[in-house]
Amino acid sequence: MTDLTKLSLAATRDGLKNKDFTALEVTEGYLDAIAAANPKLNAYVAVTGDEARAMAKASDEKLARGEGGALEGVPLGIKDLFATKGVHTQAASHILDQFKPEYESSVTQNLWNDGAVMLGKLNMDEFAMGSSNETSYYGPVINPWRGEGDNKDLVPGGSSGGSAAAVSAWLCAGATATDTGGSIRQPAAFTGTVGIKPTYGRCSRWGVVAFASSLDQAGPIARTVEDSAIMLTSMAGFDAKDSTSVDMAVPDFAAAVERGVKGLVIGVPKEYRMDGMPAEIEKLWQEGLEWLKAEGATVRDISLPHTKYALPAYYIVAPAEASSNLARYDGVKYGLRVPGKDITDMYEQTRAEGFGREVKRRIMIGTYVLSAGYYDAYYVRAQKVRTLIKRDFENAFADGVDAILTPATPSAAFGIADQEMASDPVKMYLNDIFTVTVNMAGLPGIAVPAGKDGQGLPLGLQLIGKPFDEETLFAAARVIERAAGMDFTPEKWW
Template structure:
């Protein structure tokens, strides 16, 4: 039999329904793979084998009765940002030490309702603040990919680095992730996986640890465009517990796979041709343009003039919201508590010990820009810039553009410790933050390899709630580029 961990979700779904394989067999294969690989990759911070086997057994019983859900028996990894009832949920931060919620996030509840199986909780940058997965309290995740001829470790991107690495290394069939400024798409590009950040409001944020509430959005990382469509269908829903979730029907995204893209107008923004962009990224972009043109799409140049302000505006808005959201972690009700001579001293000691350096940096920046005398100069101005960024996209849609094609990242994966300057690290999100600022959907699809054999991604940006168009176009890129898999050096 083919190695079960090599199956896509779509392939496994058919085999499970045909009773060619069982969920117990499938889940067991992934648990074995995790046992072998995780000591080398550090993708999981908590593996839940007993729970996984119990859920798989229940799935097999439902499948035997012909009662299986859309994801019945499919083993998934869950980013440590999503609350999972009775299971480690710490946003990979020391300040949430030993926290096990007594409730389930809406996104994961939706997945379990459709029959998915939980393998465990995935590593991530602390509170989703990072672009390399180096800020986790549980240590950095190692990218399954390596440069040709090199044994040097590489980062998987962030903040959903554990999700991307686990999918790329076939330690789960798919994974939940979140995207505040590129945290699904950038690690997907770095690991040769598919990641979609849906429209703001498409997936409920309830039960997901908050970073920046007006920017955060859940989405899947998977092997293929089809698999990501299958996962998003289950993850998305309206939720009365999240007033920002949108009450509109969730399409069957899988139906968009294989549709003709003939006549679709694809915009190419001149502002994304940034100074110093490697030739390999530009060549990849040109190949993507040709693939879509060959498939019948119309290519048009366009301008998004306020793009150059997106990164600085983002790094005012996001830390400001983080400063507010993270004020709740004080050592009183849950998580870490450090002693002090009085309650203020206890607060200060707990937060000093519990938060990592990057989280402290962003909380300090956010508190500063919200403080008296600086609110108008920084935060209010950044929100005005955000409106202008959204207006740029609105003008493009009004001009008949159906989607926009850009690179996902300015370069391939880098080594841990290679980037020490925070601003240089933030530049990894230069192509992705506009999507969050405007609340739009964006997908990263593997499109090629760098000269050193590392995966590179192309990003498609769509109109609000038109994720189907992104899956439609993403499939064209996947078909033209092929699929990419790292060598399993951890198994040797």
């Protein structure tokens, strides 16, 4: 029998429906793969073997009766940011030690309703704050990819590094992830996988640990464009429990994948041509445009003039919201509690021990920009800039542009404990340079693997779409995926 863990999500779903194999067989295959790989890759922080087997058996019974949902029996990994009832949910932070929620996030509930199987919880940057998955309390995730002839460990990107690494290394058929400033698209680009951040409001945020409430959005990471479309169809949907959830019908995203790009206008923002951008990224971008043109799209230069302010504005808005959201972690009701001489001392001791360095840095920045005397100068001004960034995109779309093509990241994956990155947080933040505008404007964006660098490491391109027009992104991403025609399978070393 073929190795069941090497099948795409679509092939797994179809094989299960055709009874070529059972959900339990697929699940056992993945659990074996996790047991062998996780000590090296550190992608999972909790493996739920018993729950997975029970869910798989239930799926097999449904499939035997000719019933079953859209994802019946398909094994998935869940980012540690999603609440899973009775199962480890700690946002990869020490401050949420031993926390097991009494409720299920809306997104994971949607997946279970469609018959998916939970393999476990995936590692991530602590509270989703990071671009390399090195801020996790559980240690860094290791990218399954390595440079040719090199055995140096590389980062998988962040914050959804565990999700991207697990998908890339065949440790799940697909994974949930979240994106606040690029945390789905950047790790997808670093691992040769496909990741989409849907429009803000497309997926419910209820039961997802909050980082920055006006920017956070859940989405899938999968091996192919079709797989990510299938997953998003199940994850998305209106939720009355989330006031930012949009009451719109969810299209069958997979049906749009083969639609093609004939007649579409693809915008190329001149502001994304950064000084010092590696030649291989520039070349890949050009290739992507040629592929879309060859399939009947028109390419047009556009201007998004406020792009240069996006990163500084983002690093005011996101920490400000984080400092407010993370105030609830005080050691009183759940999670870590470090005793103190009085309640204030207990708060201080708990937070000092519970939060990691990067999270503390962002809380401090956020608290500073919201403080009296600085609120107008920083936070209010950043929100005004955000409005201008959103307007730039609106103007481009009003002018007939259907989607925008940009690089996904300024480089391929870099080394773990890279000294340059570790000593300069701003250099790390620059990893989000191509992705943060999409969150600031609430738009959908997809990262699709499109080429490799000189060392054979994957590089991704990003497509940005109109609000709630994920279908066009899937269609255009599929054109790039097919034209690239590469095998984005890491060579197994673990």
